[in-house]
Amino acid sequence: MIVVTVRSRRLDHAEPTRRALVDSAVELFTERGYAGAALDEVARRARVTKGALYHHFGGKQALFEAAFEAVETDVVARLGRAMGEAGSPWETAKAGLRAFLEVCLEPAYQRIVVHEAPAVMGRNRSREADERFTFGVVRQAIAGLVETGELADLPVDALARVVFGALSAGATTIADSPEPHSAKIDVERCVEYVLEGLRRR
Amino acid sequence: MIVVTVRSRRLDHAEPTRRALVDSAVELFTERGYAGAALDEVARRARVTKGALYHHFGGKQALFEAAFEAVETDVVARLGRAMGEAGSPWETAKAGLRAFLEVCLEPAYQRIVVHEAPAVMGRNRSREADERFTFGVVRQAIAGLVETGELADLPVDALARVVFGALSAGATTIADSPEPHSAKIDVERCVEYVLEGLRRR
DNA sequence: AGTACGACATACCGCCGGTACGTACCGCTG
DNA sequence: CAGCGGTACGTACCGGCGGTATGTCGTACT
Secondary structure (H helix, E strand, O other): OOOOOOOOHHHHHHHHHHHHHHHHHHHHHHHHHHHHOOHHHHHHHOOOOHHHHHHHOOOHHHHHHHHHHHHHHHHHHHHHHHHHOOOOHHHHHHHHHHHHHHHHOOHHHHHHHHHHHHHHHOHHHHHHHHHOOHHHHHHHHHHHHHHOOOEOOOOHHHHHHHHHHHHHHHHHHHHHOOOHHHHHHHHHHHHHHHHHHHEOO | OOOOOOOOHHHHHHHHHHHHHHHHHHHHHHHHHHHHOOHHHHHHHOOOOHHHHHHHOOOHHHHHHHHHHHHHHHHHHHHHHHHHOOOOHHHHHHHHHHHHHHHHOOHHHHHHHHHHHHHHHOHHHHHHHHHOOHHHHHHHHHHHHHHOOOEOOOOHHHHHHHHHHHHHHHHHHHHHOOOHHHHHHHHHHHHHHHHHHHEOO
16 A cells, blocks of 8 residues: 655645744743743744744743754754764764864854753753754764774773863853963863763773 | 940841741742742741831842852851861862762752852852852862972863862762762772872873 | 831733635636 | 535633722831
8 A cells, every 4th residue: 555645735834933933942042031922922023923832832932942952953053064074983983073073163162052951841851852963972982982892991981071071161161261262272171081081091 | 436336126037037038048949949939938948028028128139149058157167067078188178079979969959059059149159159169169269289290280270160060060960860879889999090090190 | 106118919012823714726627 | 506514713701810099097206
């Protein structure tokens, strides 16, 4: 039996508005944070009304999570490209590190994923979501290094969390620094030194 | 000239209500987060009205910052006691590390300081505030270790931020873990390994 | 005793998230 | 092609909550 799923033409109309809503949500949440962004204005920027918004999303929180996913999927894709070009596992990890620091400089990632998400979605939901995105990438890299014996034999989960925290803090430091350039040099030195210190010894 | 400042008896009445407000603010912000805590209920738990609240504080944000400071000062005091008993700088640092992980398990610190503060107070204000409290302690410890040559010669600011991030992430991991006990063992192993890796080599 | 001021209480406004309901348009069926 | 059901919105409204303006009571000071 062959089932041909025909995309309704109505969906061709519905999806663009949905995407427009997510886009303006990412914009406004980035600019003013979760509490500061009014749903009326999110809808206005997408040139629809709140009715449309509540048709596509369950509420403000659901809209935020959609924005969160949009940002994360984009980031993960770029991280994948940056790491795919490297050779050895160790080189891959370092390439990922640098790419991740770059990503953390972007306002949308900083505000939505790093700062607001834990408070808005709750710690557990935020953690679970991260698992499927950026943190998942870091975890994979760490796991690979531990398996191949490059890194010391430590519990992967805990190690990945600690390293991820160090990376995020470093990135935040760079982003908020009055002199991002020199700050980035300092942070990269520290992080690389930390990673070197983790090598099997 | 001798000036005797006589504490007005009115202040003896005003300060207890102020403290009661801060206390119930810490409670409610911990339970329901910043957005979920209604000022009316904060006042109600302190057995006053919103009028009293707005007499003592400029607004919700100011109240949050007062709660933030209350939590942090308490934590710093306990950290100081825990570290004062140790001998060498290295031992002091390790004692501080363990004490800090303990602190991070407390809901009030987790919710108010770690998760909500960056979003509520803004990243820069939150960073500046931290500087005067918990992060200041960590920074001091790191600076001491670098000066005495125990740690590698890295930029202190960046290093302190990275280590602080690693600690916070580790603590969050423990707090949110389904099995905090084993998680704590894992995290402590990782963090100690990271610190060992930072020793001058 | 009168007065000034601080420490609250009360009443009210405006914004915003959420809900209920109405409407236009599309695709399907007989 | 007429009628019908359902989807994709728009409109109108409610309620909660942060913030403000104003009133009141008690204390210290003269």
